[in-house]
Amino acid sequence: MSITVPQGFRASGVVAGLKASGRPDVAVVVNDGPRHDAAAVFTSNRVVAAPVTWTRQVLTDGRVDAVVLNSGGANACTGPQGFADTHVSAEHLAAALGVSASDVAVCSTGLIGELLPMDRLTAGIDAGVAALAGDGGEAAATAIMTTDTVSKQAVAAGDGWLVGGMAKGAGMLAPALATMLVVATTDAVADPATLDAALRDATAQTFDRVDSDGCMSTNDTVLLLASGASGVTPTVGELTDAVTAVCADLARQLVADAEGARHDIAVEVRSAASLADALEVARAVARNNLFKCAVFGGDPNWGRVLAAVGTTAAAFEPDQLDVSINGVQVCRAGGVGQDRSLVDLSDREVHVVVDLHAGAETATVWTNDLTHDYVHENSAYST
Amino acid sequence: MSITVPQGFRASGVVAGLKASGRPDVAVVVNDGPRHDAAAVFTSNRVVAAPVTWTRQVLTDGRVDAVVLNSGGANACTGPQGFADTHVSAEHLAAALGVSASDVAVCSTGLIGELLPMDRLTAGIDAGVAALAGDGGEAAATAIMTTDTVSKQAVAAGDGWLVGGMAKGAGMLAPALATMLVVATTDAVADPATLDAALRDATAQTFDRVDSDGCMSTNDTVLLLASGASGVTPTVGELTDAVTAVCADLARQLVADAEGARHDIAVEVRSAASLADALEVARAVARNNLFKCAVFGGDPNWGRVLAAVGTTAAAFEPDQLDVSINGVQVCRAGGVGQDRSLVDLSDREVHVVVDLHAGAETATVWTNDLTHDYVHENSAYST
Structure with a gap:
């Protein structure tokens, strides 16, 4: 479901042992193309986690081939070692997929100020690659949950193309993003500039208008990946509408699952x-x-x-x-x-x-x- | 104690029946002079209660002869009727004391959006005038409590003159004042401009640096009244130091009594x-x-x-x-x-x-x- 509904994407979610609970904690998303255009929006917090620093750099050329996401640790405020660990994660997935590490985005969520157990994480990435499937969206959405009680997924349809999305986040929901990781996918044909315009419009009207507790995270990342597999090129307005619909749906799900909330x-x-x-x-x-x-x-x-x-x-x-x-x-x-x-x-x-x-x-x-x-x-x- | 420790002041606190609990809810403070200089700082909230609007006007000439304070109702967001009620309170106390209503400050605290029961309040003012005493500071400090669990009082000494203060406030403590009413008194000789300078310095370093829950009230008022009864004229620096000491003491008491706090x-x-x-x-x-x-x-x-x-x-x-x-x-x-x-x-x-x-x-x-x-x-x- 969700991120694997558009053509050209595979995903997986596996147990790597990062979470004490033993629940799934590593997700892999792969864009099989033919195109690999991407855009992203990040937290506006000035204290950012290592994966945000890394992924910002990955996005500079507008290309993303794959994403590795982990729950069970934010890898924030972890200094040079934390950044080296993010780099290793990207290299490890890149090697397994035969792509460049500079085209691999990394997202982490969990407690700040703890280094990730890298042996478990790299083994989890291997397991995630082995489990990649054309219907793996649900498993990926489940693996990124932290205090979420349900996984969050959404889909919107264009004329001959689709947008799918998954999100995690249940607290620290604040403007300029929340403690929130979102991956959205589309099989539309769209260059990075078009994707960026659509994504910025969409997040400004959706995630940026959720403010559960006024707190802002160090790790927030919203990625939009386009495979072009449908062969259809929508207008920027059409794309914006569909991406906004997916983001609005996910944002409403985040509010509905906010930590401890009754209203x-x-x-x-x-x-x-x-x-x-x-x-x-x-x-x-x-x-x-x-x-x-x-x-x-x-x-x-x-x-x-x-x-x-x-x-x-x-x-x-x-x-x-x-x-x-x-x-x-x-x-x-x-x-x-x-x-x-x-x-x-x-x-x-x-x-x-x-x-x-x-x-x-x-x-x-x-x-x-x-x-x-x-x-x-x-x-x-x-x- | 506290506000009646400096010479030239009487105070009282009585039960007027504004609080369902039957606890004291009206306080009266009188400056018997010989001087009646005063300064004040108010909430920076743009939605202000009727007594704030009234008392700002009273302070324009730097003279205050008396103050009536009530708990059990904030008289905020009560429209023209609320302002008329504040006016009546001031007139009522002024008539009882033989002073001008334009020299009577009014402070209210409690729930927003409810009119005060004026028959009870005016009867309470009469009772308060009858109870005025040179050792009435404690009673006044008790009568202004809302969710406070203890009354807040403080005293500081200059060279031949004194400063006393009382405060109420236990929640909505935020910068630019808190849900807080403070009356400070001194028997020093000081003109309104000197009092104003001392009070602004003092509040900026004390009450403005308390932020219990980030919320800001519609009623916050800090009054400083000077009787000149000691006959001593301190420098502005000496006065600022003593007023700051009283305000710092009161501010620390507010934090220590904040609603539901454990730390x-x-x-x-x-x-x-x-x-x-x-x-x-x-x-x-x-x-x-x-x-x-x-x-x-x-x-x-x-x-x-x-x-x-x-x-x-x-x-x-x-x-x-x-x-x-x-x-x-x-x-x-x-x-x-x-x-x-x-x-x-x-x-x-x-x-x-x-x-x-x-x-x-x-x-x-x-x-x-x-x-x-x-x-x-x-x-x-x-x-």
Whole structure:
């Protein structure tokens, strides 16, 4: 499924023993061509893991033949040895496939600050190569999971070509990507510049608008690989639409599986003077711990929404702000609106609308509530 | 104690019935002079409560004769009626004291978006005036508590003059003030401009460096009242030192009583290129939910510190970052340092040092861990 649905791709997921749990932890994705065009978007964190540094370099010529991904260790903050290990991983897969290491991307996820057990990883790569299959997408998607409870996959269809994608990520979801690894594939014919344009548009509207806990990872990588196997060349608009559809589907799955969350909260800002204003306000609400706790508690505490909006530099007048929660206009003109007790927060999905009455732009940022389980999962993650 | 220790002040705290708990909820502070100079600092939130709007106006001439403070309701986001209610409170106290309402400051704290029961509040003001006493500081400090578990008071001595202070606040502690009401008093002789300079210096180094949960309130107010009753005129430097000492003492008490917290975390950034860089990095770490959860779990997860540092625009090279937690240098030169298992997080106080190796500036921001109890208290606050 997913990344192996488009023609020209094989994938696998195997147990290499990186995870104490014994679950699958190494995935290999191969683009059999005929073309090997690629684009990528990386974390905007300035502290980046070795595989991000490596893969950025791989992408400079717009060609990727294969990807090795591992869970069970982020290989971040691991110094020169960590970078050497990433290099070895790429060389090892390249040798097994008969390609150049400079065309092999590497992605890692897991705990920061620990070196990877390289003997296990290289043996896992060998096993992954042996297991490569035209229907291996599901196995690959499973092998990149960390605290994810389900694998994330999506597919979109163009006219005679397809886009598939897989993602991992369940926490640290924040703008400019999340702790998130995504590989998307397409059998469309597209050069690296077209892929880059499509991918940047798609991530800006999808993954960049997920902000589960305001934290930003050192390892985030979104790869888009094109095999050209369909022989069809879509327009950049068509490609962007399909890639965006896959990314939106995956982003929604990430929110739905966020660590310990009980609610998925869509914070929609309307009537903003600019898109930047809309996003700033939506993010401020999405990151407000007090509001996120209130949603967990089933409390439509709109005062915390207004207090969050008030921290921004967006254009608005405080006495014109409206806030609705699940269709109940609890705040009107900056003051008390409908009775807050009318709000039903029993469903998982929550829709908050903040109307700034300052313009015509709209944006939605997705977040989650802040729960006991979030604290529990993240207080014990490395142990 | 505290605000009534300097000469020239009376205070009281009474039960007005604003709190369902039946605890004290109205405080009155009177400056009997001979002078009535004052200065104030307010929340930088753009959505401000009615009493903030009112009190800003009162402070324009640098004179305050009295203050009425209530817990049990923030009177924020309450529209024109909320402002009218604040006005009535000031008029009511002014009439009882025989002063001008334009010299009466008003502070409120509690839930946003609810009108105050004015009949109870005005009756409470009457009771508060009747209870005014030269040793009423303790009662006043108790009456302004919300989720605080203890009252916060502090005193500092100059040469022949004193400064006293009281504070409330246990959550929403964030830069540019916290959900925090502070009244400080002094019997020094000081004009409003001197008081203003001293107070701004003091708050910038104390309350502005407390960031318990990254949230910012609509009601934060810090008042400094000077009676001149000692007859001594300190230099602005002497006054600043004493006011800073009181504010620092109160700020530390706020951190120690933060909602649901198990740890007080001092995030110290060293060798920054500028003070702004030091503060930006310290705040990024202090606001990182994942790191705060890790501290709660007794897990010295320094990777989360680096991931937070990496989100800032401060000057540093990732491969030169050092991080110590409670004296153990867990990260050296951006990579693995001493064994993280050497870190002891069993004490309430935690000291994180991030060395940027980029300059000579240092700053410390105080925060708390993120706990089950924080989620619990803030998911049920309005119910």
